[in-house]
Amino acid sequence: xxxxxxxxxxxxxxxxxxxxxxxxxxxxxxxxxxxxxxxxxxxxxxxxxxxxxxxxxxxxxxxxxxxxxxxxxxxxxxxxxxxxxxxxxxxxxxxxxxxxxxxxxxxxxxxxxxxxxxxxxxxxxxxxxxxxxxxxxxxxxxxxxxxxxxxxxxxxxxxxxxxxxxxxxxxxxxxxxxxxxxxxxxxxxxxxxxxxxxxxxxxxxxxxxxxxxxxxxxxxxxxxxxxxxxxxxxxxxxxxxxxxxxxxxxxxxxxxxxxxxxxxxxxxxxxxxxxxxxxxxxxxxxxxxxxxxxxxxxxxxxxxxxxxxxxxxxxxxxxxxxxxxxxxxxxxxxxxxxxxxxxxxxxxxxxxxxxxxxxxxxxxxxxxxxxxxxxxxxxxxx
Amino acid sequence: xxxxxxxxxxxxxxxxxxxxxxxxxxxxxxxxxxxxxxxxxxxxxxxxxxxxxxxxxxxxxxxxxxxxxxxxxxxxxxxxxxxxxxxxxxxxxxxxxxxxxxxxxxxxxxxxxxxxxxxxxxxxxxxxxxxxxxxxxxxxxxxxxxxxxxx
Ligand SMILES: [Zn+2]
Numbered sequence: 001x002x003x004x005x006x007x008x009x010x011x012x013x014x015x016x017x018x019x020x021x022x023x024x025x026x027x028x029x030x031x032x033x034x035x036x037x038x039x040x041x042x043x044x045x046x047x048x049x050x051x052x053x054x055x056x057x058x059x060x061x062x063x064x065x066x067x068x069x070x071x072x073x074x075x076x077x078x079x080x081x082x083x084x085x086x087x088x089x090x091x092x093x094x095x096x097x098x099x100x101x102x103x104x105x106x107x108x109x110x111x112x113x114x115x116x117x118x119x120x121x122x123x124x125x126x127x128x129x130x131x132x133x134x135x136x137x138x139x140x141x142x143x144x145x146x147x148x149x150x151x152x153x154x155x156x157x158x159x160x161x162x163x164x165x166x167x168x169x170x171x172x173x174x175x176x177x178x179x180x181x182x183x184x185x186x187x188x189x190x191x192x193x194x195x196x197x198x199x200x201x202x203x204x205x206x207x208x209x210x211x212x213x214x215x216x217x218x219x220x221x222x223x224x225x226x227x228x229x230x231x232x233x234x235x236x237x238x239x240x241x242x243x244x245x246x247x248x249x250x251x252x253x254x255x256x257x258x259x260x261x262x263x264x265x266x267x268x269x270x271x272x273x274x275x276x277x278x279x280x281x282x283x284x285x286x287x288x289x290x291x292x293x294x295x296x297x298x299x300x301x302x303x304x305x306x307x308x309x310x311x312x313x314x315x316x317x318x319x320x321x322x323x324x325x326x327x328x329x330x331x332x333x334x335x336x337x338x339x340x341x342x343x344x345x346x347x348x349x350x351x352x353x354x355x356x357x358x359x360x361x362x363x364x365x366x367x368x369x370x371x372x373x374x375x376x377x378x379x380x381x382x
Numbered sequence: 383x384x385x386x387x388x389x390x391x392x393x394x395x396x397x398x399x400x401x402x403x404x405x406x407x408x409x410x411x412x413x414x415x416x417x418x419x420x421x422x423x424x425x426x427x428x429x430x431x432x433x434x435x436x437x438x439x440x441x442x443x444x445x446x447x448x449x450x451x452x453x454x455x456x457x458x459x460x461x462x463x464x465x466x467x468x469x470x471x472x473x474x475x476x477x478x479x480x481x482x483x484x485x486x487x488x489x490x491x492x493x494x495x496x497x498x499x500x501x502x503x504x505x506x507x508x509x510x511x512x513x514x515x516x517x518x519x520x521x522x523x524x525x526x527x528x529x530x531x532x533x
Contacts, residue, residue: 126518128467132526133402134476134488135463143461144478151459151504193473196462196499241428241439247486248459248478 001096005221005228006380008037008214009343014178014331017110017208022054025210026108027066029336033104033212038224041068044214045100048075050087050107051335063106078335080370081281082236083107084211085338089376091215092234101217107339108210139195139203139282141249141371146197146284148248152299155287157197159302161188163283164202164328166311171325173312173356176344178205178331202283204327211339213346229346232363233265233379239372251285254375255292255367262365262377263294270294273319274361275348276310277341279369280326293367293377295319313359323348323356338368342378349382401515401526404432404487411525416512417453418527420485421446429485453510454532455481457503462496473497479508479529493531507532 010032012025026049034040041064049060055078064074079086084107091105130136149155165185171177183191183201191199221228239245239254263269270293278293280286287301296304304310311317324330324344327337345364347353353361363381398407400416407416421434423446428439431451436443460477473496479487491508508529516524 124519125469126516126524127401129401129526131463131466131470131472131474131476132490132515132528134478134490135461135466135474136488137463137466139465140461140463140476144459144476147459147461150501193462193464195464243484244458244478244480244486247431247488 002098003218004092004096004231005216005218006213006231006342006346007216007221007225007228008033008035008039009212009346010036011176011211011340011343012209013176014207014209014333014336014340022051022059022108022110022208023062023066025110025208026059026063026106026212029108029210029212030063030067030104030106033214037214039102039214042070043102044070044072044104045102046073046075046091046094047104047106048077048087048091048094050077050083050105050338051109052078052080052083053109053111053334059108060106079374080372081279081332081334082338082368082370082374082376083335084340085342085366085368085376085378086236086374088213088339088342088378089234089236091213092231095215095217101220103215104212105215105339106210106212107336109333109335110208111206111333135195137195138371139198142282142285143195143198144248145251145288146282149284149288149301153302155302157189158185159305160197160283160287161185161199161202162305163280163286164188166305167280167286167322167326167328168201169315170312170323170356171329173354174325174330175354177325177329178207179329180325198282198284202328204281204332207331207333209331209333209336209340211336211343213339213342227350227382229349230381231378232268232381233262233377235262235265235377237261237375249371249373251369251371251373252288252292254373255289255369258375258377259293262379266379266381268363268379273363273365275323275345275358275364276319276321276367277324277326277344277364278321278367280322280328281332283328285369286321286326289367290321293365295321312356320358323358338376341366341368342380345380349380397522399518399522399524401524405512405525405527407512407525411512416525418451418487418510420449420451420483422449429483431485431487449483451481451483451485455479455487455508455529457491457506457508458486460491460499460503462499475499487527489527489529491529491531
């Protein structure tokens with residue numbers, strides 16, 4: 001595999017866009033990323049588009065019909081919440097393999113008001129198991145991930161809630177966050193319960209959005225920039241057989257596998273990370289990933305948040321996690337999410353992150369989980 | 383048999399259908415008990431709810447023994463759902479229930495106060511009752527395994 005760099009990035013702030021369709025949002029992100037890289041569409045040799053709700057809608061081809069239909073190969077990717085990061089990885093592989101020198105990854109989503117409950121399929125509603133055969137709704141699934149941690153290690157509701165307090169506090173520094181509201185602990189704990197122990201502020205908002213990244217071979221990258229951001233690791237795993245999966249979805253095992261592979265690929269350890277953007281779709285999820293990504297030891301995640309370790313360094317943290325505000329504040333338009341957290345890390349590594357800049361950031365890790373399951377980890381370094 | 387004219391629907395016998403494919407309902411139900419069943423891989427011992435074509439753990443194909451799963455199990459983990467699909471009554475206690483055979487079922491648990499979730503619910507014993515829950519579009523009875531806390 002060849003060395004590969006990220007040369008251009010952009011993100012359309014997540015939110016509700018009733019006046020724009022998903023192709024328009026994706027196109028804006030793509031054009032801005034190309035502008036950032038100093039290229040135009042004629043330089044792009046392959047485009048990978050990540051979109052989930054319109055997985056059969058040829059979103060990638062619709063984007064190039066909007067911004068320049070050169071006849072290049074276009075690949076459409078769907079991988080649950082890891083859709084965007086899988087698109088990034090496919091674009092990375094296209095260049096790393098030597099097949100292409102310049103690739104464009106675009107993640108986009110328009111979720112409207114359906115949110116994570118999504119559109120129920122056809123079929124006879126008499127056979128809907130939800131509410132009799134427990135729950136398969138995302139808030140419940142990720143709540144149980146946290147409750148398992150509670151059972152094993154005595155983790156408290158307050159410790160989970162502190163994750164939300166942190167990420168919402170971080171969001172106040174990020175103009176790209178969908179919500180920039182500080183939520184003190186009492187406010188999080190007293191908010192409307194969604195799926196115990198996750199209250200409203202412990203669940204990510206959904207919405208519309210897009211993000212894009214231009215990826216180049218080392219040789220090309222040096223022609224376009226003096227500050228290439230290197231892809232030090234790109235890993236994708238699916239969930240292996242474990243005892244209760246899929247009766248109980250297991251988001252831990254495949255993340256641990258991915259983390260181990262990513263650290264090996266990058267030749268670094270968790271102690272070398274300047275920052276982490278991880279998949280905090282729910283506060284309970286973020287807490288278990290502190291351990292899965294080896295930011296702390298097994299069973300120590302509660303203490304890790306109690307001590308404020310994952311806060312921004314300017315707020316006393318040691319290993320900043322989700323300084324963007326995370327999905328909890330930034331929003332989670334499924335197909336866009338995985339590209340956007342790579343964009344966030346690139347901004348920090350280029351010292352372009354404004355008020356939320358992690359001082360002297362050198363290495364960042366981006367983690368995404370799509371239930372079903374897919375896990376991506378990318379390690380970027382300057 | 384019947385002398386009077388019967389409509390198609392009356393002739394077509396109303397059936398009893400399981401909500402989930404791993405619930406086996408014998409013809410004699412409810413006199414004869416319905417039960418949850420699982421498939422055990424002959425090669426590696428992995429256990430899966432319902433029928434299997436191949437083993438998701440070791441890849442062996444069409445080599446399974448059917449296992450009848452106990453009616454009694456215990457709560458492994460749980461949550462309480464306060465926001466669900468329209469038309470589904472909330473709150474409800476949703477759990478992962480472990481069974482002694484080595485398999486788990488995702489199901490509601492009845493008999494716990496959903497407004498006071500508590501660590502003491504871990505390991506709580508539950509027992510299955512198979513009940514009619516709905517009627518489908520074709521008029522068949524839909525039955526489901528429902529898990530009640532054992533007092
Ligand atoms: Zn097997």
